[in-house]
Amino acid sequence: MKKEVIEWITAIAIALVLIFIINSFVAKSYTVRGDSMHPTLKDGEKVIVNVIGFKMGGLEKGNVIVFHADKNADYVKRVIGTPGDSVEYKHDVLYVNGKKVKEPYLDYNQKHKSYNEITGSFQVKNLPNSNGSNKIPKGKLLVLGDNREVSKDSRSFGLIDNEQVVGKVSLRYWPFTAFKVNFNPEQN
Template identity: 65%
Template sequence: MKKEILEWLIAIVVALALIFVVNQFLFVTYTVKGSSMDPTLKDGEKVIVNKIGYTIGDIHKGDIIVFHADKQYDYVKRVIGRAGDTVEYKEDDLFVNGKKVEEPYLEENKIAKTNILLTENFSVKDLVNTKGKDTIPKGKLLVLGDNREMSKDSRFFGLINEKDVVGEVTLRYWPFSAFHYNFDPK
């Protein structure tokens, strides 16, 4: 009887240790709050964030990431620009390093927009923490929500620090009817 209890305790401890390791270093689950990423991610949906991908790899333009906005809140947004990039919006078109970039994930919102432009005209130098520079500094990212009319993003709080990135959203698992893997826009 004692041996069986000991085996159960060891199994529980090992399982808890594995859960801890997975949550700390590999993957973590989040619940989307708000409509800033509509229609890509909706309020209340549950996603899995890959934490290890950025530990051993790079952040790419177009990735949907979760980052620490402050000590209390984490935000989910899309990476639009990285260090060294110039980013500009002109008449609802995105230009990164002078080249037009297609944003197919915005099509539904462009149809439903209430303003003349879905994304107002701006460039990196217009953001609050860029000191008027045209390029994104080292260690920084420009992030925007897909629901541009409702999103609080780099247009409001400026560039974010790469070190604040938790990871990339790689899987939406709830509701199950909206299951989706790999949000790569390409």
């Protein structure tokens, strides 16, 4: 009996250590809060954030990420610009390094918009934390929500630091009926 109890305690301890390691270094579960990524991600949906893959492979334009907005809140947004990019919006049309970029994840919100434009017009140099440059500085990212009319994003709080990034959203697992892997439009 004593041996069985020790085996159970050991198995539980190993499981707890593995859960801690996976949650700290490999992947984390997050619950989406708010409508800033609607309809890509909806309030209350649960996602898995790949922590280690982001650190090893970096970020690309189009990736959906989770980052620390402040000490108490994490945000989920889409990467629009990476270091060295010149990003400009002209009346809802995205230009990266002078080339027009399609944003298929905005189709729903374009069709259901309340105003004339959902993103508006701006350049990187007009954003906080840009140092007045039209190119995104090293170590910074431009992030926007897919539901641009309600999203608090780089247009309001500016460029974010790479150190704020928790990881890339790899999959949505809840609700099961909305299971999805990969949110990057280039790979869909």
